[in-house]
Amino acid sequence: METQEEDFTVTPWDVKGRVDYEKLIRIFGTQPLEDGILRRLKDLCGCELHLFLRRKVFFSHRDFDLVLKDIEEGRGFFLYTGRGPSGPMHIGHLIPFIMTKWFQDRFGVNVYIMITDDEKFLDEEDMTLDEARRWAYENILDIISVGFDPDKTFIFQDTEYIGKMYPLAIKIAKKINWNLVRAVFGFTGSTNIGLSFYPALQIVPTFFERRRCLIPAAIDQDPYWRIQRDLAGSFGYFKAAAIHSKFLPPLTGFEGKMSTSKPETAIFLTDDRKTIRYKIFKYAFSGGQPTVELHRKLGGNPDIDVSFQWLKMMFEEDDKVLREIEESYRSGKMLTGELKEYLAEKIGDFIDEHKRRREEAKELIHVFKYDGKLARYMWERELE
Amino acid sequence: METQEEDFTVTPWDVKGRVDYEKLIRIFGTQPLEDGILRRLKDLCGCELHLFLRRKVFFSHRDFDLVLKDIEEGRGFFLYTGRGPSGPMHIGHLIPFIMTKWFQDRFGVNVYIMITDDEKFLDEEDMTLDEARRWAYENILDIISVGFDPDKTFIFQDTEYIGKMYPLAIKIAKKINWNLVRAVFGFTGSTNIGLSFYPALQIVPTFFERRRCLIPAAIDQDPYWRIQRDLAGSFGYFKAAAIHSKFLPPLTGFEGKMSTSKPETAIFLTDDRKTIRYKIFKYAFSGGQPTVELHRKLGGNPDIDVSFQWLKMMFEEDDKVLREIEESYRSGKMLTGELKEYLAEKIGDFIDEHKRRREEAKELIHVFKYDGKLARYMWERELE
Numbered sequence: 217m218e219t220q221e222e223d224f225t226v227t228p229w230d231v232k233g234r235v236d237y238e239k240l241i242r243i244f245g246t247q248p249l250e251d252g253i254l255r256r257l258k259d260l261c262g263c264e265l266h267l268f269l270r271r272k273v274f275f276s277h278r279d280f281d282l283v284l285k286d287i288e289e290g291r292g293f294f295l296y297t298g299r300g301p302s303g304p305m306h307i308g309h310l311i312p313f314i315m316t317k318w319f320q321d322r323f324g325v326n327v328y329i330m331i332t333d334d335e336k337f338l339d340e341e342d343m344t345l346d347e348a349r350r351w352a353y354e355n356i357l358d359i360i361s362v363g364f365d366p367d368k369t370f371i372f373q374d375t376e377y378i379g380k381m382y383p384l385a386i387k388i389a390k391k392i393n394w395n396l397v398r399a400v401f402g403f404t405g406s407t408n409i410g411l412s413f414y415p416a417l418q419i420v421p422t423f424f425e426r427r428r429c430l431i432p433a434a435i436d437q438d439p440y441w442r443i444q445r446d447l448a449g450s451f452g453y454f455k456a457a458a459i460h461s462k463f464l465p466p467l468t469g470f471e472g473k474m475s476t477s478k479p480e481t482a483i484f485l486t487d488d489r490k491t492i493r494y495k496i497f498k499y500a501f502s503g504g505q506p507t508v509e510l511h512r513k514l515g516g517n518p519d520i521d522v523s524f525q526w527l528k529m530m531f532e533e534d535d536k537v538l539r540e541i542e543e544s545y546r547s548g549k550m551l552t553g554e555l556k557e558y559l560a561e562k563i564g565d566f567i568d569e570h571k572r573r574r575e576e577a578k579e580l581i582h583v584f585k586y587d588g589k590l591a592r593y594m595w596e597r598e599l600e
Numbered sequence: 601m602e603t604q605e606e607d608f609t610v611t612p613w614d615v616k617g618r619v620d621y622e623k624l625i626r627i628f629g630t631q632p633l634e635d636g637i638l639r640r641l642k643d644l645c646g647c648e649l650h651l652f653l654r655r656k657v658f659f660s661h662r663d664f665d666l667v668l669k670d671i672e673e674g675r676g677f678f679l680y681t682g683r684g685p686s687g688p689m690h691i692g693h694l695i696p697f698i699m700t701k702w703f704q705d706r707f708g709v710n711v712y713i714m715i716t717d718d719e720k721f722l723d724e725e726d727m728t729l730d731e732a733r734r735w736a737y738e739n740i741l742d743i744i745s746v747g748f749d750p751d752k753t754f755i756f757q758d759t760e761y762i763g764k765m766y767p768l769a770i771k772i773a774k775k776i777n778w779n780l781v782r783a784v785f786g787f788t789g790s791t792n793i794g795l796s797f798y799p800a801l802q803i804v805p806t807f808f809e810r811r812r813c814l815i816p817a818a819i820d821q822d823p824y825w826r827i828q829r830d831l832a833g834s835f836g837y838f839k840a841a842a843i844h845s846k847f848l849p850p851l852t853g854f855e856g857k858m859s860t861s862k863p864e865t866a867i868f869l870t871d872d873r874k875t876i877r878y879k880i881f882k883y884a885f886s887g888g889q890p891t892v893e894l895h896r897k898l899g900g901n902p903d904i905d906v907s908f909q910w911l912k913m914m915f916e917e918d919d920k921v922l923r924e925i926e927e928s929y930r931s932g933k934m935l936t937g938e939l940k941e942y943l944a945e946k947i948g949d950f951i952d953e954h955k956r957r958r959e960e961a962k963e964l965i966h967v968f969k970y971d972g973k974l975a976r977y978m979w980e981r982e983l984e
Contacts, residue, residue: 334770345767375770379763383729384757386718388793394778409775409781413797552660 298330308464389416504552682714692848888936
């Protein structure tokens with residue numbers, strides 16, 4: 217479903233305006249990820265929930281309750297997510313991968329990660345296929361750095377793995393007509409025939425196993441799963457389940473999502489500490505007051521402060537510390553500069569660790585793509 | 601270009617009515633294959649022209665004059681044709697292959713033969729992919745039986761070779777939008793997204809070599825080459841040249857083309873002598889008179905007699921013999937039964953020989969698809 221509300225737009229290729237997530241749940245017809253279902257998950261894994269769940273960064277779902285039932289009753293499930301390699305990755309891009317890894321660690325299940333070099337080439341007018349493939353290589357390094365299990369994770373790039381996927385993709389494509397993709401994705405007469413075929417490919421991995429597939433992904437990807445859910449039964453597969461994440465807001469405020477073409481809106485995984493600090497101090501939209509005096513007197517507003525929201529959504533693991541920061545900032549005790557300094561340190565540490573792992577990841581690309589246990593199996597088997 | 605004239609329709613998926621080939625030349629904007637150009641070809645090959653050329657079974661072309669120039673000036677060319685494996689092949693299906701082989705024999709060039717199992721699966725509602733693949737196997741046997749050079753001919757099946765073709769296919773697809781395929785092929789909102797992507801794939805082999813590609817094919821395939829010719833320059837490749845064949849008329853008359861779903865319209869490559877004779881005597885539309893007496897008196901009309909037209913278009917190699925038959929039939933000396941008997945013998949011999957070769961072809965499938973010199977090269981190289 218394409219949403220072009222008065223105030224905001226969310227499609228797989230476009231996010232504009234300030235997204236109203238409650239409205240999205242109604243428009244997309246998904247379910248809110250409520251406390252009850254999260255408690256069931258907590259009981260099942262016997263662990264503390266990831267902050268993405270505790271703090272509702274993942275806020276919506278389809279059939280997540282059935283995934284829990286599958287776990288409870290021993291049928292298991294598998295995980296699927298992906299990345300369109302259109303440029304360098306920023307911290308927001310990691311959210312689905314970190315969530316996916318968390319589920320893999322807790323339940324020991326297989327993870328399939330699709331790198332859609334074809335889609336990005338087809339969607340972006342100025343991008344060459346070589347560029348999309350170079351970004352695929354770079355992005356895969358970032359994804360591996362998240363720490364997936366090399367023998368239970370298969371990373372595949374569409375233009376490489378197409379030979380295996382195409383027969384199943386055309387079976388899916390035969391059941392999707394132009395009217396449907398026009399309605400669901402807002403395609404027009406000037407949409408190219410490669411991009412209009414692509415939705416069939418994105419559905420293929422949901423049929424990689426005869427178990428329920430759980431897809432942690434940003435909400436903008438939901439339209440694909442809506443089509444998948446209409447088709448799955450006729451193929452004898454499960455309807456895909458999904459949990460949907462919000463977008464980490466751009467540094468500059470709450471409009472749209474972080475964008476590679478506007479570097480001031482995002483922190484990239486390749487930024488150095490100095491750049492990170494500079495961007496946060498220069499661009500991070502603040503809920504503080506114009507002067508120290510006023511701030512001490514009136515206090516800051518963490519609800520509209522991007523630095524605080526980033527801590528809450530991704531970088532402050534400790535609930536108690538987060539609460540203290542929130543209170544301190546709201547009371548006026550903590551200044552905007554102090555909040556930004558704290559965030560810059562947190563992200564600096566995060567990125568340093570990421571870069572260290574990224575160096576190691578270079579040795580692992582072949583394992584995740586071709587040689588790991590799951591990867592080998594996926595290159596040997598026939599899909600149908 | 602889709603043609604839906606008042607009297608007839610010609611698209612890659614549909615031929616209806618009695619095709620007016622001169623009108624098609626005007627509508628499609630192709631060139632008639634005139635005597636002058638055929639004389640140039642004859643001089644170049646230093647041989648007798650194939651009866652398909654002498655008798656204008658191939659009646660239209662695009663840039664065939666430039667192919668001759670490429671030969672004259674030493675640049676060479678390559679051949680490309682194909683088959684949609686939707687069922688058993690009939691004698692009419694062999695026309696492009698026989699023509700292609702003739703050019704390969706005369707000029708020693710490479711031949712690429714695409715088996716579009718994906719297209720037929722996507723186009724025909726009731727066909728499964730397994731069925732399309734089984735027909736691919738059967739049809740490839742028939743095609744090999746035509747006698748191509750195993751080291752200069754590559755037969756490839758889309759669902760097998762897609763891994764090599766897809767990167768180039770999406771580069772082509774990016775330049776073809778929905779409006780274009782709707783206008784050219786008559787696609788509608790209910791066309792599936794697999795079929796609407798397919799034209800990009802059919803264009804790929806025209807870029808297999810950096811030489812001019814000559815495509816001997818039935819005229820209904822021309823819309824693909826029209827798109828190819830608009831795009832080729834931007835890829836640094838040659839515009840495809842084509843020679844277009846007429847359809848061998850159905851046994852039952854001149855409406856439409858021979859059809860697998862109406863077995864009385866066609867002779868299949870698997871028919872036995874008895875069936876061939878039966879079909880010709882029962883169904884072949886005759887230009888003869890209702891009684892022997894009237895026939896002797898008024899004579900037959902070879903111009904509307906399917907048996908005579910089949911001899912002329914495909915089965916009587918000897919121009920002198922053909923002329924004698926024509927005169928004899930027109931004068932009333934030769935009766936319809938005698939004409940049919942003559943044709944039934946000719947086709948019987950043709951099919952017997954074809955079946956003999958078809959047995960040998962089983963040993964050659966692997967050579968043409970994977971192990972021959974050209975096939976090996978095509979599986980090793982990257983396309984771009």
